[in-house]
Every structure is written in C-alpha cells, then in structure tokens.
Amino acid sequence: MKRRAPSDKSTTDEECDDSDEIAQNQDQDDNSSQATLSESDLAPAEGGGDHSGSGINNSTIKTALIPLNSPSLNQLATSLGLLITHSDIDVNDVIVKSECLPNKHKQQHAHPSVCHHWLRDSAAAGRILPIALYVLDDYNPNNSEDGSDDLPPNPQSKNACFRIHPLNSPNEHLVHALRILKQDRVARDERWNALAYSRAAAMVKSFPHRIRSKDDIRLQLSYDSNDTVHTKNIGEKKIRAKIEEYLNYGRISEAETIQNSASHKLYNALCSIQGIGPRRAYELSRTGASSLGELVERGSITQEDVTLAQHLELGIPRTEVSSIAGVVMENARTLLPHPTHAICGGYRRGKSESNDIDILITHHGYTLQQMNEFLANLARRLQDMGFLTKLMRQLSLSDGHSDKHDYQSTLLGVVASSSKYGTTDSAQVTFRRVDIIVCHPHSFHLEVLAWTGSVMYERDLRAFVKRRNLKLNASCVYDEHTNNEVDLSGIRSERHLLAFLHLPWIAPENRNCD
DNA sequence: TGGCAATAGA
C-alpha cells in the first residue's frame, strides 16, 4: 500500500510493493475466476505468437512462480508448458519470467516479471494478453530491463521532469515564500510571472541541502562561463535578489507583506471554492467585501459552496484515500469482471495527506464505449448508495475518437466519507473530491504518468517531449504535424515509458515539484 | 523577443 523510501532497495520487497501500487484487483474474486479456467480456454491462443505488439508469446515463457494455494493456476501454467516454482514472496503474486523480448538487443538485462493476474486474465480472454499491465518490476534496479535503460536525473536541468523533488525540502521556508509571491502574481493576473515563480520554487525544492549562503548555492549549482552562480529558472535580477534577501535576513519582505494582507486571505478563501478561480476571486474581492460570510449574504456565493470548500480543504490521510478507493473498486467489480486500477495523484507521490483521490481504471477486452458505459453505471451505483453525493462533471467519449487523440473518460465528483462505517450522522461525514478515470489499456501507463503529477512535472514533461515535435497528453503521444499516434501498446511500465520518451526515471515520491 | 502543457466544458 505504502511505497517505501527510494533508498531502501530490497529486491523481493520491491516486487511486492509494485504489485500493490498498480493493483491488479484485490484477490477476493480469484476463486470464482479460477473456477472458470481450463486448458481449452486458452487453446485458441496457444502458439499464437506475437499479440498486440507486446513481443511476448507462449513459447518465450519459461517459468512461473505461483501461489501455493492456487491449483488451478498451477494447472494453467502447466498447460502452457511453464516451469513452475512456488513463490514465497507474496501468496497473491505469480511471477512469470519470459525470455528476452525479440526486439531487444541487450543480452544482459533480466526478464520482466508479471503478476499472476496476467495468467487469469489471459484465460478469461481466451488469448495471451500483452503483459503491459501486469509487469511488476518497475522499481527493481537489479531485475529490470527498464532500469538498465534509465537516464540519470539532471539536477541542473531547467525542466522539472529531469530533477529530483522530494516531498520535504530542507529549504521549505524559502520555497514557501516563493509560492506566496507566485500566488500574488496570479492574483494580479500576471500569469507568466506566476509561472516563473513556480519554476523558481521547484528549482529550490530540488536542492538536496539546506542553503544558508551563496557559497552553499555554489556547492549546489552550476556556473556559467564567468564563474558566477547560475541556476536555471532563477534569473539574475528579480528572483535572485529575493533569494539573496532571504539568505541575508531569513525572510522575503514582499512575501510577508502579501501574507499579512487581508485581501490576500479573502482571495485565497475564494479560490478554494469550486468554480471560482483567479478572475472571479479578483472581482469578488474588490467589491469591498471583507469576508466570505458577507459575500454569502449578498448572494454572490452560496453557503453550500463555502461549506463544501471547508470540507475539501482538509487533507485526506492515506488510509482514508485507500479505503475510499476500496469502496469505489468494490463497486466497480460488481459491474466489471477484472478491472486494473491505480491510485494516482498526491497519494502515489507519497504525500501523507492528499487533496483528492485519483483512481484510474482500465480493462482488457473492453471497448472504450463499454468502459464509458461502465463509468456511467458506476456513477449511478455510487450515487444510489449515497456515497457519491455530487457529480461535478462527467465527460463522455464521443464514439469515433478517430482523430480526437483521446482514449479516456473522466468523472469528477464528491463522496461522503465517514470514519465510522455505515454512519449517516452528518457530523461524522467529510466530503472528499474524487476523480475516477477510465482509459484504454494501451494508454494505462501514460495515464498513470499524467495523473500522478505534480503540475510542474507534467508541464515540463510535455514541454520537453514537444521539442521532438511530439505532443503528449494524458492518453496518447502523437506527431504534432502528421497527427500520427505513437504506438504505446508495447510499453510495459511507467518506467519503460519514461525511458522510451528519453526521460530519466524519477520515482513518484520525487515528483513533488509544486 | 516570442513562448511558456494540453485539453475539455460551460
């Protein structure tokens, strides 16, 4: 459930962790599906060779690690001619080792490991499925062909997606001050100035050590040809001066002023309301009102909006994030046999408290229309049981996405989360923002990448990819001139995807740029 | 001095 710190590198533990992060179902439904397995189910696909560009076929698979208590999986593996080894890593995981992929030239790298749901789903589908959604070794440096292709991070890059941004910075104070300046620029409708401050803050956040002086910066940063300190995204004039002020006096006076101003506080409160952004917040805050309550009395905003905002402002503990996702998936499984899902967002980045819950769901063998129908049914079901209390938006897929570059459908809503199970006491209920996304299996890892964030990471990711005339969005990569999509069906992991895009592997915990 | 992520709905 929880990802460990990147420093801890126990091989087998990593594998267990990975199987959890991108959960191929919980396992309570395994027995029922296993009951349906049989050799004949797989017969049409046996020896069928290369499916869906995954480069995996039956004859390349050598060994399978199978839970001791899964006779039917054992039987299935035997029918595929796999050498069976029993796993003591995790009873719920079967790890399948395959031969080298045909289009790889390196001899050295290890084989991808796949969780046992690959076997089960393949049986259910009656064909050998691509392993893309089932690979487990994303984060295993010793056993990952992806790992061997990793580019190193570049601390000096101007792009956040090349740098390490841990959850907690040793310079949190300074980062915070820069963010206040950023907020102020947004409020002043100076969006590009605001962007510049976001970038500067991200840059500082990537410093691994506390900086106390310019000398500390020298140790940390790069130089230009004149031997002067030059850090990308921190210009010579404005932001540089503010950082020096901070180093000298331990504060940035402008940030202090902004933070103490009443208008800034009202502005921020307004922005926390759904549907109110910089523009309306600015307009409302300059009507002379001094509090949200006043604006409610005037009828500019409703009390419900304010109350909801107060709920949504509260951080969501990790345990609650996973239990809410659990409720969603539990209901999802009643509508869809074996969904694959991942909890993304701040949760995946390791935050102890999230702002919302981002749940990504996909499935093999379903069309997008079917997935979209599934999402609509899921929404209805969650509403009927009183869990989903508000649908802020539900996007529908237009059926012919031929030239639309969109392979996903999203639901943005609010759920009533209660600490005590089944309670209807409103005092025990907190409202939480939930995003549910269904997507095409081929774009799953790209969707994971997109929905994990942070915002700056995504921006710089797309900006970088664009330099190769490629456009990247949440569901596909395509040539911005020819409009041709890049085939991602063979992408086996998020890590593999980053390597494919010529980007370094930055663990989710280190994408906290905002 | 132009560009700064990409995309959708209201």
Added chain:
DNA sequence: CGTAT
C-alpha cells in the same frame, strides 16, 4: 474566456 484536470 474561466476554470478545471
């Protein structure tokens, strides 16, 4: 164009 992801 505003707000949202």
Added chain:
DNA sequence: GCCA
C-alpha cells in the same frame, strides 16, 4: 519573470 526567465529562457533560448
């Protein structure tokens, strides 16, 4: 506001 910063970068190329």
